[in-house]
Amino acid sequence: MNWRQHAACREEHPDLFFPIGTGAPALTQTEDAKSVCRRCPVMERCLRWALETNQEYGVWGGTSEAERRALRRTRQRTPSRSRHAVSATRS
Numbered sequence: 753m754n755w756r757q758h759a760a761c762r763e764e765h766p767d768l769f770f771p772i773g774t775g776a777p778a779l780t781q782t783e784d785a786k787s788v789c790r791r792c793p794v795m796e797r798c799l800r801w802a803l804e805t806n807q808e809y810g811v812w813g814g815t816s817e818a819e820r821r822a823l824r825r826t827r828q829r830t831p832s833r834s835r836h837a838v839s840a841t842r843s
Contacts, residue, residue: 760788768784
């Protein structure tokens with residue numbers, strides 16, 4: 753079964769998850785969307801999907817656009833365990 757069928761956001765208007773702008777109303781809307789995510793049983797799967805598919809806009813898996821950009825940057829800077837393990841065995 754598709755994880756989206758269990759998502760809490762299915763019962764919400766999609767516009768809630770796509771705030772426009774960066775002012776106070778957009779920040780409030782982002783927090784409202786995140787509150788839906790916090791009660792969602794598939795929040796982690798949603799975030800993983802958003803990162804895997806490079807969702808640039810909206811609130812996904814309880815994260816804002818800026819938060820996902822930061823997660824992507826962190827992932828790019830952090831060497832994978834396998835690469836780290838290989839380099840350690842060659843030393």
